[in-house]
Every structure is written in C-alpha cells, then in structure tokens.
Amino acid sequence: MKNILEVKAVNQKIQDDIILDKITFNVEDNSIIGLFGPNGVGKSTLLRKIANCEITDGDIYINGIANDFTKFRTDVMLVTSDIDIPRSLTLNQYCSLLELSFDVDKAFVKEYAQKLDINLNKRISTFSKGNREMAQLIACFATHSNLILLDEPLSAIDIYKRDTVLEMIIDSKLNGKTIIITTHLIDDIADILDRVIYIHDTKIDFDLDIEAIQIESSSIADYLKNHFRGE
Amino acid sequence: MKKKLLYITLAESLMQDILSGSLEAGSKVLSVRDMAMQSKVNPKTVQKAFEYLEAREIFESRHGEGRFVTSDAQKLQSIKALLIEEEIDNFISVIANIDIPKEEILKLLANKLEDK
Numbered sequence: 001m002k003n004i005l006e007v008k009a010v011n012q013k014i015q016d017d018i019i020l021d022k023i024t025f026n027v028e029d030n031s032i033i034g035l036f037g038p039n040g041v042g043k044s045t046l047l048r049k050i051a052n053c054e055i056t057d058g059d060i061y062i063n064g065i066a067n068d069f070t071k072f073r074t075d076v077m078l079v080t081s082d083i084d085i086p087r088s089l090t091l092n093q094y095c096s097l098l099e100l101s102f103d104v105d106k107a108f109v110k111e112y113a114q115k116l117d118i119n120l121n122k123r124i125s126t127f128s129k130g131n132r133e134m135a136q137l138i139a140c141f142a143t144h145s146n147l148i149l150l151d152e153p154l155s156a157i158d159i160y161k162r163d164t165v166l167e168m169i170i171d172s173k174l175n176g177k178t179i180i181i182t183t184h185l186i187d188d189i190a191d192i193l194d195r196v197i198y199i200h201d202t203k204i205d206f207d208l209d210i211e212a213i214q215i216e217s218s219s220i221a222d223y224l225k226n227h228f229r230g231e
Numbered sequence: 232m233k234k235k236l237l238y239i240t241l242a243e244s245l246m247q248d249i250l251s252g253s254l255e256a257g258s259k260v261l262s263v264r265d266m267a268m269q270s271k272v273n274p275k276t277v278q279k280a281f282e283y284l285e286a287r288e289i290f291e292s293r294h295g296e297g298r299f300v301t302s303d304a305q306k307l308q309s310i311k312a313l314l315i316e317e318e319i320d321n322f323i324s325v326i327a328n329i330d331i332p333k334e335e336i337l338k339l340l341a342n343k344l345e346d347k
Contacts, residue, residue, distance in 0.1 A: 167268045173273075174264050191271060191272040211237075
C-alpha cells in the first residue's frame, strides 16, 4: 500500500494563538479515516489545507505531489456545509459542470440519487439542507478524485438516510477512494473506519487503528472518556 | 475488561444466522463487497470475519465460485460449541474482578440453568 496523503509539520496560527502545531501523519491509500477532536481544534482548517484551499505552513503531498494552493487539483475533493453547490442548478446540471474538470460516474450519481430520494432534475435551491448535503456528497463521490474529505457530512442528514450515506462511503472505498471524515457523530461511523486520528490541544493526541480502540472499549466515545480520565 | 472486536461480533452473528436457518447450510455467502455495504461495516472487517469462519471450516471457499456455508453436519454442529465458548470467555472476563469462589459461581450457574 502506498500513502495517498502525507502531512508534514503543518502549523496554523491565528495571531499569536497556535491552532495546529507541527501536525504530521500519513494516510494509506484506500482507507477510511476518522479525524476527531473537540470543537475549534482546527480539524476543518486542516481539511481545507489538505484540500488545497489555503496557504500552508508545512508540507502536504497528495499522490506524491506537493500542494500549492495557487493550483487547482482534481485528485482531492472537500465537502463541507460552507462550500455549497450552486443552488440555481439541478444535480444533473451540476454534474455536467463538474465534468469540465473531472471524470464523473453518471451511473453512480443515478444509483445514489435514487436510493437517497434526490431529484436529479429539480433545482438545488428547492432542496432541504439535508438534501443539499446529500446532493453534494453524491456529486463528490461520483468524481474520479481519489481523496475525499468530509467535514461533518452527517449533521443535517436524517437517520433514515444515514445508512445509505454510509453505504455510499463504503462503496467508494471499494472503488479505490480514500476518505477522511470529521463528525460529532463518532459512533455512528465507527464501524466503517479503518483508523482514528484524534487532535487535541494543537497536536495529534492519538493515531490508532480502529481495532486497537475496539479491543479497549465498547465504543470510540467510551475510549475517549477513559483516555481523558487518565490524564 | 477486554472488548469484542467487530469482526468477531460479525462472525458470531453470521453463525447465529446459520443456527436460526436464515443463512442456510450449503448456500452461497454474499461477497465481501455486498456484505460490507449491506451491514455498513468496513470491508476489511468483513474480510476478517470471513477468514475467521473459513479457519473454523464453517465457510468454505470454492475456487472461482465464491464462498459457501458448509453443509458438513459435524462442522455445523461445532458452531454451537464455538458460540458457547465465546460467551463463556466473555463471562469469565466479566467476573474476573469479582472475588468469589469457583464453587459458588458453579452453584449459581447451575441454579440459573435450573430455573430456565
């Protein structure tokens, strides 16, 4: 297995406050990683840097190529609720727009739009927040990008659709993608993870294979409780 | 207390399905892909659960055909022992920290089983 992502000594400061302090980790190809930590710990900032949206102090390599935020790259995709898809378009039109830069798997779009009850030909402006998020997820997973970053992907999605979203993430892993997920709903996604990276107090607090957590605790939430009680 | 790894839990639930008949002896098993997507667990976990069952000869791989539930009566019978053994290991690890003589535990257990 090769590393699809290498993060080397990434720092982030806001004025004199250190947010991220020499964050370093690698991600193996074809894995699902949970990136967790308390609010405001810099997870979203880190994802934006990996997605090549921001100047970075430190180095980030995706598929062996260094990030340079002045260049557009198609091998990484970030889905967050702040980067919204154009609401005047339908999902079909949005996918056609993506096709200018990406290969888009139209069959995948059709399959999951149907499973998630998303109308391909209705303007996204008519969608609920949850449906907009799902539309964005579908479009992003349908592209050829092999590194997908999901910032709180499940927050507005109701529990009946959540399983299908998990299925879509597993399907994408099986199709060769690597997925990094941040969420508060940690134990909702625990079963699909390969590994957990936990950021706390500007640093990586732990970086463990999911089995190392399962062997100690009945859930990730439980593991976190014990971990911080021990401090 | 040791916790159960997810692949063991998955393997156990498959064995329960065989005992209950919802997964029939001799039938073809879902592929890793389909099982992962259906049960919403990491494909690696499914792979390990399948390997666990193959090592115990409850599943058998047939070249080019996929994976099947064994139809060997003796091996099917061994599922009960495997499941009970897991439960007993679990029970022992739970009570490990309770200071109580072995005879007492056996007596309590016998009484409980009597009540059933």
